[in-house]
Amino acid sequence: MKFMKSDTTPAEKVMDPVCGMRFKPEKAAATVEYRGKTIHFCTKACRKQFERDPTLYVTRHPSR
Numbered sequence: 001m002k003f004m005k006s007d008t009t010p011a012e013k014v015m016d017p018v019c020g021m022r023f024k025p026e027k028a029a030a031t032v033e034y035r036g037k038t039i040h041f042c043t044k045a046c047r048k049q050f051e052r053d054p055t056l057y058v059t060r061h062p063s064r
Contacts, residue, residue, distance in 0.1 A: 016041050016042045017057040
């Protein structure tokens with residue numbers, strides 16, 4: 001079996017600030033622009049929860 005080296009590097013994973021799930025950005029079920037950053041969510045339900053009180057999740061996970 002022959003293995004080929006990929007010319008591309010795997011995408012960095014992002015973390016859903018609501019549930020903490022890590023995934024590739026292109027797999028996000030939803031995104032929101034918040035304070036100039038794109039926030040990725042694993043489900044639309046997590047996005048809705050975030051939209052109810054974004055500061056709760058930003059202060060809980062300031063690096064996200």
